[in-house]
Amino acid sequence: MAEEEEVLGNNAQGRLRSFIDRIERLDDDRKAIMEDIKEVFAEAKGEGFCPKTLRKTFKISQMDKAKRQEEEAVLALYLSALGLD
Amino acid sequence: MAEEEEVLGNNAQGRLRSFIDRIERLDDDRKAIMEDIKEVFAEAKGEGFCPKTLRKTFKISQMDKAKRQEEEAVLALYLSALGLD
Amino acid sequence: MAEEEEVLGNNAQGRLRSFIDRIERLDDDRKAIMEDIKEVFAEAKGEGFCPKTLRKTFKISQMDKAKRQEEEAVLALYLSALGLD
Amino acid sequence: MAEEEEVLGNNAQGRLRSFIDRIERLDDDRKAIMEDIKEVFAEAKGEGFCPKTLRKTFKISQMDKAKRQEEEAVLALYLSALGLD
DNA sequence: TCAGATCAACCGCCAC
């Protein structure tokens, strides 16, 4: 009946450890996937595609079309007001 | 013999589509994992753990992994300060 | 009484131009300072100091300023871990 | 003839301190300017301008026009290849 | 020239 480590209760302590472990595993998976994504961009670059533009393209493909056009309209408005178009 | 959509060449166009698709799939996986992580935090919160502290705890547990490497870096720093690099 | 350029209103247009101008000036200042910083590093390098190590040294000197606050944060973390937050 | 702190030589040590001090001062200036910039954006927002678009506008105003149009052309090409235009 | 690191901007959540 030791008292050490009883601040949270052994039960809570075990749960805490379990949660942290699960998070760690999931986060490792996440990092692995991000590596994979980087590889795809690298491969595309190796075939002559511009990585920066590729990222923009992907982002736009994910965006709502209406919202995208609305944002572009506001931008065009500002640019026009400054004579930059 | 249509000429439309030939700006990139059919080949390049197919490659582009393939790359974007692969990225999209990987990104979906990534998002799914992030959802899982959120669920773990939510579950922990449901058991009375403070999510914010949990996050700090996880971060610190990761940092401690990195600590050894940081110590190496500090060593290198001091060596460098002595012009021994 | 021309109507062109009235999409934002002349007033808003002038304000926009003013904001952009102010930002531009400030950003120029910022860039100039960053050039100065680079010059200091270059000068130090010219005297035999390792720029990379110099950067780390500077960063550490700044971090130590922040250390006290970090310690407060750690205290709060532990309090939180005990459910006392 | 004390030996302490002689690793770099007193001279080099003084120079090092001087460099770090200069960098610190310049960096403080830089941070102050960034605060000013943030204030301008906040003020613009207070008058109804969209901060995000404002930032884009500023960035474009700083870009070389030719380069900008070239980048947009590549983006349009990719989007077109994906049928997203 | 390119990969890697550093840093500022954006975007969600959370608390108020």
Place this chain on the structure above:
DNA sequence: GTGGCGGTTGATCTGA
């Protein structure tokens, strides 16, 4: 509903 905050992303700069 709003403001602050943590995390993520994107860009810039350094060093190989």
